[in-house]
Amino acid sequence: MGLAFVRRGFGAAVVAALLATTPALAATPKDTLVQAWMIDDIISLDPAEIFEISTTEIAGNTYERLIGYDLDDVSKIFGVVAESWTVSDDGKTITFKIREGRKFASGNPITAADVEFSLQRAVLLDKSPAFIINQFGITKDNVKTAIKATGDYTLDFTMDRPYAPSFALYALTSSVASVVDKKLVMEHEANGDFGYEWLKTHYAGSGPFTIRDWRANEVAVLERNPNYSGTPAPLARVIYRHIPETATQRILLEKGDVDIARNLGPEEIAAVSTNPDIKIQSAPKGTLYYLGLNQKNPELAKPEVREALKYLVDYEAIADTIMKNQASVHQAFLPKGFLGAVNDNPYKLDVDKAKALLAKAGLPDGFTVTMDVRSAQPITGVAEAIQSTFAKAGVKLEIIPGDGKQTLTKYRARTHDIYIGVWGPDYQDPHTNAQTFASNPDNKDDASSKTLAWRNAWPTPELGKEVDAAILERDPAKRAALYEAMQREVMADGPFVIMFQQTENAAERANVKGFIMGPSFDNNLATATSKE
Amino acid sequence: MSLDQSALAARPERRGAAALGLLGGIAGFLLTLAITLLGLVVVTFVIGRVVPIDPVLAVVGDRASGDVYARVRAEMGLDLPLLEQFRIYLVKAVTGDFGRSVLTTNPVIDDIRTYFPATIELATLGTLIGTVIGIPLGVFAAVRSGSFLDQVVRIVGLVGYSVPIFWLGLMALLLFYARLDWVAGPGRLDIAYDYMVTPVTGMITVDALMQGQTEVFWNAVSHLVLPACLLGYFSLAYISRMTRALLLNELGQEYVITARVKGLSETRVIWRHALRNAAVPLLTVVVLSYATLLEGSVLTETVFAWPGIGSYITNSLQNADMNAVLGGTLVVGAAFVTLNLLSDLLYRLLDPRTR
Numbered sequence: 001m002g003l004a005f006v007r008r009g010f011g012a013a014v015v016a017a018l019l020a021t022t023p024a025l026a027a028t029p030k031d032t033l034v035q036a037w038m039i040d041d042i043i044s045l046d047p048a049e050i051f052e053i054s055t056t057e058i059a060g061n062t063y064e065r066l067i068g069y070d071l072d073d074v075s076k077i078f079g080v081v082a083e084s085w086t087v088s089d090d091g092k093t094i095t096f097k098i099r100e101g102r103k104f105a106s107g108n109p110i111t112a113a114d115v116e117f118s119l120q121r122a123v124l125l126d127k128s129p130a131f132i133i134n135q136f137g138i139t140k141d142n143v144k145t146a147i148k149a150t151g152d153y154t155l156d157f158t159m160d161r162p163y164a165p166s167f168a169l170y171a172l173t174s175s176v177a178s179v180v181d182k183k184l185v186m187e188h189e190a191n192g193d194f195g196y197e198w199l200k201t202h203y204a205g206s207g208p209f210t211i212r213d214w215r216a217n218e219v220a221v222l223e224r225n226p227n228y229s230g231t232p233a234p235l236a237r238v239i240y241r242h243i244p245e246t247a248t249q250r251i252l253l254e255k256g257d258v259d260i261a262r263n264l265g266p267e268e269i270a271a272v273s274t275n276p277d278i279k280i281q282s283a284p285k286g287t288l289y290y291l292g293l294n295q296k297n298p299e300l301a302k303p304e305v306r307e308a309l310k311y312l313v314d315y316e317a318i319a320d321t322i323m324k325n326q327a328s329v330h331q332a333f334l335p336k337g338f339l340g341a342v343n344d345n346p347y348k349l350d351v352d353k354a355k356a357l358l359a360k361a362g363l364p365d366g367f368t369v370t371m372d373v374r375s376a377q378p379i380t381g382v383a384e385a386i387q388s389t390f391a392k393a394g395v396k397l398e399i400i401p402g403d404g405k406q407t408l409t410k411y412r413a414r415t416h417d418i419y420i421g422v423w424g425p426d427y428q429d430p431h432t433n434a435q436t437f438a439s440n441p442d443n444k445d446d447a448s449s450k451t452l453a454w455r456n457a458w459p460t461p462e463l464g465k466e467v468d469a470a471i472l473e474r475d476p477a478k479r480a481a482l483y484e485a486m487q488r489e490v491m492a493d494g495p496f497v498i499m500f501q502q503t504e505n506a507a508e509r510a511n512v513k514g515f516i517m518g519p520s521f522d523n524n525l526a527t528a529t530s531k532e
Numbered sequence: 533m534s535l536d537q538s539a540l541a542a543r544p545e546r547r548g549a550a551a552l553g554l555l556g557g558i559a560g561f562l563l564t565l566a567i568t569l570l571g572l573v574v575v576t577f578v579i580g581r582v583v584p585i586d587p588v589l590a591v592v593g594d595r596a597s598g599d600v601y602a603r604v605r606a607e608m609g610l611d612l613p614l615l616e617q618f619r620i621y622l623v624k625a626v627t628g629d630f631g632r633s634v635l636t637t638n639p640v641i642d643d644i645r646t647y648f649p650a651t652i653e654l655a656t657l658g659t660l661i662g663t664v665i666g667i668p669l670g671v672f673a674a675v676r677s678g679s680f681l682d683q684v685v686r687i688v689g690l691v692g693y694s695v696p697i698f699w700l701g702l703m704a705l706l707l708f709y710a711r712l713d714w715v716a717g718p719g720r721l722d723i724a725y726d727y728m729v730t731p732v733t734g735m736i737t738v739d740a741l742m743q744g745q746t747e748v749f750w751n752a753v754s755h756l757v758l759p760a761c762l763l764g765y766f767s768l769a770y771i772s773r774m775t776r777a778l779l780l781n782e783l784g785q786e787y788v789i790t791a792r793v794k795g796l797s798e799t800r801v802i803w804r805h806a807l808r809n810a811a812v813p814l815l816t817v818v819v820l821s822y823a824t825l826l827e828g829s830v831l832t833e834t835v836f837a838w839p840g841i842g843s844y845i846t847n848s849l850q851n852a853d854m855n856a857v858l859g860g861t862l863v864v865g866a867a868f869v870t871l872n873l874l875s876d877l878l879y880r881l882l883d884p885r886t887r
Contacts, residue, residue, distance in 0.1 A: 034723060216638070
């Protein structure tokens, strides 16, 4: 396609030539951080609904939750809105003590009633992320008793089984558990919607920043919250400008019209890294790139074929070229940094071994198979690389390009052969990925639980039980061992060729200080950022 | 005297006939508009329903449970029979209710009010530039047909046609914004001027002038000029070619030879006589080129991060936001058809031969 040519070849060369002698003119105000980013995924600002990359980041900067975790060591959790918590003897009830004297941006005090309202609201509204709370046996029917304020500053969170406390606490660090201002939200309630219509485009939180404005596909503006209880943010304003074109992002950055460019590709990163006015910040994210092999396809259902394909990807080469600075090789379903994550990578390109395995499966000459590929870099490039290595063992891979929603529709309907996917964990507990990669309680087409294992029609009668058992294990070391075993099983036999863990890059002007890139999308924080 | 009277008597009659013709023209125009829009609704609706993209996904995201999915599907009315869905859509669309956009959460009609003016602003200035430069260029090319100048105009036009506008836009940004610093960069305003004008028409330049914000006005112009020049170049290429062709056609006519024989100056012959006669079809050319720019200059809007209707529809399409796609397509289609028919009407009004 023409655009790809322009972006990668000639265009890049001319961009470099023209920018080589450009004087930098920082044009943004000193108390304002301007970021160029693709924010077209924003569909709502309501914490009970948001589940997209940019909205979770905005929520992370603007809302507070009961619990937070140390960004450098995810295993350390601490209270934010909660001061402390205790777990009951039967392990089913967590009692939170809420900090006193804190306020929302509106000036209203934060009480247990607000926390109760926020969590109940998320369950009752039942939007996409509601399952994060539902999985503790909390449903629309029992939510009024399961999540209950027992005083002005105490709250009981009651689960149906004695889950590992860390599992529940991590779930409560996700954006769905953001604490919203009950009084303010209910002032805007209409037709019993818990203020949903209003909160979709407004703000009712207590974080370091407030959301002043959001114009779809154009801009999102955060402003310092004057009533914030913690250390006030050095910046008065954080602006996300929707710049869909990465080449444009680069020009704006080099000109100084934006302070941070968030979506630069590998060539652009390489190019700007030679500019003394710009620095690159990178952080591993929990997002994984993987191939899903549909077990409805009789060839892919053969264990030898699944294994053979794992030996037909040139992991190192792709990580060093197409995905350079964008990802590192990672083959287990838990990303680095998670409790129990397996970090060794047993698979590498081995055509002979793959051929032997294929021969064992009765396919000595290989076979033909299709792969649905979203037409976007770097996915397309990775798919093409895989196509060429598959061919070395006679596996003829036909790439079916499609738009993101289109390929996803097909994947969810289980009508694909191979799908090249990207998966990010929903919260920092290992259960989130264990459940989706290793659990498939009902393999029927109309099952209500549609995990990634289900999407690839992979029944997991034994593994599923292990997943269920691990959330009840309260000893962290034993729990880690359980996840390690599960990852090994999925690695060896599962219908997933897990390949890479994403590295997120931000290209920043040199005068930007203290922009934080945490392990999850909701902790890319500008709360301590300043400009010299 | 009697001759004069009969002439006078004849005039009102002819005027009446003309008015009737015009009235008929307007009725026909409205009918055509209605039929075209209905056709557009049917086609976009059918396309929206048969594309292998699930609009429910746009709402619930990738992780929703089966229950949530089913509920949202029902909420969106997608579980109803197709014909029933269409009937509901049609009834609503007639009243200007295109439903809500998933992506922006606003009613689609509100989004269109926000994004369309940005495109109108860009397209209008683009067409203006294309016309003001394109017509004289075309005239010179016609007069000096076959000369060096003609060749230059031809090449300028050819480049405008064949070079990807996306690439040209990026290069223009690099040169005039990044390198030379003559104009402002992508977007409609510098951040410092954001929120300073209240949207009334939605066209920032107009709103800023109305509210006496000259600084904002100039900043908006500085952002506008590059993409507008780019689009202007695009329409210039078309307009100059058409001007040349139309004028060459006129210059071969007998009345031009007569005028020349009568000893009128060449300038007068060309600008007053030949061009005036070419003006009516030329008007159609300009209006059509305007319609094309309004229709959505998607790539220009992408490169310049211009939040117009073109990027709105593209974005909606990519996100399976079918209400927005349908609404946007209808409005742009309506504008296109209206301009087309308008040029037709003007043609009839201005050219007595078509009455």
